[in-house]
Amino acid sequence: MDTLILGLPVAYYIAMIAKVLVAFVFVLLTVAYATYAERKIIGHMQVRLGPMRTGWHGLLQPIADGLKLFFKEEIIPAQSSKFAFLVAPLVALIPAFISFAVIPFGETITIGGYQIPLQIAAVYDPAGDRVLDVNVGVLYILGMASLGVYGIVLAGWSSNSKYSLLGGLRSSAQMVSYELAAGLAIVSVFMLSESLSLQKIVADQAGFAWYAFKQPVAFIVFFICSLAEINRTPFDLPEAETELVSGFCTEYSSMKYAMFFMAEYANMVTVCAVTTTLFLGGWHGPAFLPGWIWFIIKVYFLIFVCMWIRATYPRYRYDQLMRLGWKFFLPLTLLNVVATGIVVTLLK
Amino acid sequence: MLGAYLPIIVLVAVAAAFGLGSIILSSLIGQKKPSDVKMSPYECGCDPVGSARERFSIKFYIIAMLFILFDIEAVFLYPWAVLFKRLGMFGLMEMGVFIVILFVGYIYVWKKGALEWE
Numbered sequence: 001m002d003t004l005i006l007g008l009p010v011a012y013y014i015a016m017i018a019k020v021l022v023a024f025v026f027v028l029l030t031v032a033y034a035t036y037a038e039r040k041i042i043g044h045m046q047v048r049l050g051p052m053r054t055g056w057h058g059l060l061q062p063i064a065d066g067l068k069l070f071f072k073e074e075i076i077p078a079q080s081s082k083f084a085f086l087v088a089p090l091v092a093l094i095p096a097f098i099s100f101a102v103i104p105f106g107e108t109i110t111i112g113g114y115q116i117p118l119q120i121a122a123v124y125d126p127a128g129d130r131v132l133d134v135n136v137g138v139l140y141i142l143g144m145a146s147l148g149v150y151g152i153v154l155a156g157w158s159s160n161s162k163y164s165l166l167g168g169l170r171s172s173a174q175m176v177s178y179e180l181a182a183g184l185a186i187v188s189v190f191m192l193s194e195s196l197s198l199q200k201i202v203a204d205q206a207g208f209a210w211y212a213f214k215q216p217v218a219f220i221v222f223f224i225c226s227l228a229e230i231n232r233t234p235f236d237l238p239e240a241e242t243e244l245v246s247g248f249c250t251e252y253s254s255m256k257y258a259m260f261f262m263a264e265y266a267n268m269v270t271v272c273a274v275t276t277t278l279f280l281g282g283w284h285g286p287a288f289l290p291g292w293i294w295f296i297i298k299v300y301f302l303i304f305v306c307m308w309i310r311a312t313y314p315r316y317r318y319d320q321l322m323r324l325g326w327k328f329f330l331p332l333t334l335l336n337v338v339a340t341g342i343v344v345t346l347l348k
Numbered sequence: 349m350l351g352a353y354l355p356i357i358v359l360v361a362v363a364a365a366f367g368l369g370s371i372i373l374s375s376l377i378g379q380k381k382p383s384d385v386k387m388s389p390y391e392c393g394c395d396p397v398g399s400a401r402e403r404f405s406i407k408f409y410i411i412a413m414l415f416i417l418f419d420i421e422a423v424f425l426y427p428w429a430v431l432f433k434r435l436g437m438f439g440l441m442e443m444g445v446f447i448v449i450l451f452v453g454y455i456y457v458w459k460k461g462a463l464e465w466e
Contacts, residue, residue, distance in 0.1 A: 012351060016354065021362070070370070071378055074378050077388065079388075121356050132352055161391070169408050188429070190432075255375075331454070334451065344432070
């Protein structure tokens with residue numbers, strides 16, 4: 001156990017690979033069953049049953065859907081730009097599945113005398129008895145969210161179809177607009193946490209000192225803007241079926257279509273996890289349950305809220321969407337930053 | 349620091365392998381019966397009219413430009429926010445000036461009608 005590879009013990013590599021694989025499979029399963037949960041929850045909210053045929057109450061539906069998509073014909077339109085068309089689903093999928101790397105999902109656990117922080121991009125430092133994580137975790141998440149836009153622009157442009165192009169353009173304009181408001185909303189959290197490290201932000205919120213209570217405006221604006229950034233209802237204009245067929249992924253089929261679908265749901269899981277971490281105390285909760293269970297409960301609750309919103313609200317019109325982002329949320333977040341600054345300085 | 353960043357690279361590799369693997373697998377086992385009509389761009393069943401590589405609304409370009417301007421300003425706010433408590437009153441005043449300048453630009457953009465969608 002004392003052998004060092006690149007200055008790190010072997011136990012580190014075992015723990016790291018185990019964490020990566022467990023978290024990846026967990027997110028993948030959550031994504032698969034979020035599609036099922038969405039159909040089931042919206043079904044019941046509309047007094048329907050949702051999927052019922054595959055397995056008990058349709059529990060095998062995501063697996064059946066996945067298998068079906070594997071066997072579907074792969075259509076690459078004759079006039080498309082082939083390389084960009086093939087790469088676009090990957091460019092959308094990979095950032096969606098790697099941004100949860102910096103999110104702490106539990107307290108540090110000890111296995112065989114070796115301390116393992118429950119956060120993928122982190123390592124325990126025995127010398128200082130603390131967890132070293134990526135100290136710009138929030139910037140990493142914002143960066144990955146921005147990368148996702150490329151996949152959608154590429155998909156829309158490379159398909160060489162009018163619906164795809166319009167969907168891609170609308171989607172990218174929407175995503176960048178709301179990314180701005182979401183990015184500004186969380187500035188007021190950093191003013192209180194004095195750090196961009198998610199470990200530090202979670203540690204600050206121990207004992208129900210959630211940032212959602214100290215920064216309610218930032219919390220609500222961030223969550224709504226994130227819904228818009230990941231194209232969830234009521235902001236799902238890029239895929240507005242009644243106008244744009246299927247938006248940027250109109251020309252996609254088979255697994256390549258499934259990748260955009262998975263990326264969308266993975267983004268939803270990530271957004272809910274980030275909101276939990278920044279505003280709802282992360283994995284902190286009453287001690288009778290371990291931290292990672294609290295974390296999962298909070299994230300699943302937010303995912304439920306996303307679906308609830310989808311069942312409740314009609315879709316925005318494009319001009320309303322842009323007005324809300326640029327003329328309401330943007331000045332509101334700036335005012336929130338100024339107000340936080342004044343209050344914090346006066347209280348000192 | 350390597351210990352904290354290495355897992356991200358591993359995760360990228362896992363996600364890329366998953367994505368590539370499922371694309372390759374589906375193209376191997378999926379059926380292939382291409383035809384001229386199937387390979388043409390989808391336009392609700394009609395023959396496609398013209399090319400999709402047309403000019404599009406300048407609005408999207410303006411939004412992209414405004415995004416870059418305001419996003420850079422947001423990026424300037426991050427380091428200030430992290431150091432805010434340590435900078436005290438001086439930091440607050442400095443950033444007040446910065447945000448006022450930002451607001452002037454924002455109002456200019458608004459009055460010019462760049463945020464309108466008709």
